[in-house]
Amino acid sequence: MKLMRKTRTAVRVVPFIIINRIVSMFIKVKENRVLFASDVRKELGGNLKFVYDYLPESFEKVVDFKEDRRFRRSFMNYLKLAYNMAVSNYILLEDFLDYTAFIRLRKGQQICQLWHGAGAYKKFGYSRQLNENEKIKIHQGYKRYAKAIVSADAIRACYAEAFSMPIEHVQATGIPRTDIFFDNEYIIKTKQTLYQKYPIFKDKKVILFAPTYRGTLVKDAAYDFDSLKLPHLYNALHEDYVFIFKWHPAAYNNIKSSNLEVYNLEAYPDFYFDLSQYRDINDLLLITDILITDYSSVIFDYLLVDKPIIYYVPDLNNYSGDRGMYFNFSEYVYGDVVTNWSDLIDSIHSEKMEPAKRLQFRKKFMDACDGEATKKTCSWIFGIFC
Structure with a gap:
């Protein structure tokens, strides 16, 4: 069973890796291209939608969604995702996306985590490794995040621990959808x-x-x-x-x-x-x-x-x-x-x-949620003030 699972993963991931590396060799990162990616969304919503709607037309916005993590993308959709992740300067997530562990992260590229939940309740990510009652494999892509947002200054350390990232890379901007x-x-x-x-x-x-x-x-x-x-x-x-x-x-x-x-x-x-x-x-x-x-x-x-x-x-x-x-x-x-x-x-x-x-x-x-969270988030990630 374990061997079959590894084989299925290899069949899914290897073509993705190959295309991602080839594209990275021949096509430059597009400076204002923003990829909104999810394995658990059918359509644009949540924090991703608020940021998408806020960004000016000077940004090239690309959406790549899959409704359910258990469903497989078609072969062409795998290749499309590999390409998008190779050439987009910004990759925005609100949940974990396992392909972040397999891309070649290029100079200047930022994977930014807008996380779907406010606050800090149940432990997740690398925080769960500290719980002796749980034996769980942690998603390696977490460590590749450049920035993350949270709903209050007091919980920045929770997310820094969960994503195994420096606390200064976690900003209390508030959660866009709470606007x-x-x-x-x-x-x-x-x-x-x-x-x-x-x-x-x-x-x-x-x-x-x-x-x-x-x-x-x-x-x-x-x-x-x-x-x-x-x-x-x-x-x-x-x-x-x-x-x-x-x-x-x-x-x-x-x-x-x-x-x-x-x-x-x-x-x-x-x-x-x-x-x-x-x-x-x-x-x-x-x-x-x-x-x-x-x-x-x-x-x-x-x-x-x-x-x-x-x-x-x-x-x-x-x-x-x-x-x-x-x-x-x-x-x-x-x-x-x-x-x-x-x-x-x-x-x-x-x-x-x-x-x-x-x-x-x-x-x-929740002290950072004040109706201006989308604006503060975009300022933190993109350096824009609209």
Whole structure:
């Protein structure tokens, strides 16, 4: 099995390496060419879209996406990616892209990591090697990053450790996609669009359930669906609330690819809604009245909405010990923590806010997110001021 896996990797990577090296020998790096690359995106979105839209026309912008990391590119698309990575002066990512480990990094080229999540919650990258409970191979491309951005000055060291890079290469610019929380025109327009599509959301309070996935690797991403007591939640809440599911993209891709019937919502057409097809969650946060999550980085973005949050963590002891967190779990909490569905219902009704904890949380994790993150990010990476 291990030999077969190595053989498949070689078949995939060797042509990429050859083309990348040939192109590097004969074609110069294009100074203003920016490659936006992802193995987990179908279309432009997130931090990549905000930077793409902000850059002036003097930049040549190229997009190379693949929807799901488990899907293979066609042979021609492999060659196209090899070419793009060879000639682009800037390579922008928001997740890991394994081909960064195989390119010939040329003079002046910069691989810049815009990372998809704000804050610093679950350990990732080289930080996971420090956890004795995990035996995992770390992506070597991390070490080739020239720059990375974070949402607060206090967590720069976390990302420097994760990417094995000097801390001065990590800048607290804020997270570009959080600029929407400071854009009243965008907020009004987005709410109107969602309310037109789902009129019931306007008449009831919206609960958004957005947990992270369980599993060491993306291919194993899953969730304990049995921990959700759908009939009980419906009976207790359906008169005043609607309940939206937004699964982590990795778990959602696994659900789709394996055709799993994780639950049946047909009996609750006016209460439960699965909107996991929305790749980026921030638009949904704008209409959310109560967020239920756990160890997901959505807690950082949602702080800017200033609405109640509940941490539903029936597996808290196991999860924090196995995966590891950058800080003690209590430092991430600015709402109720519950471990069973009965307490979850009580917490939903109480809609508790924790002003002091919110202020402390913002200072530690989100102080660079001020509505100008895209501008600051582009200034840091490209040296432009628009």
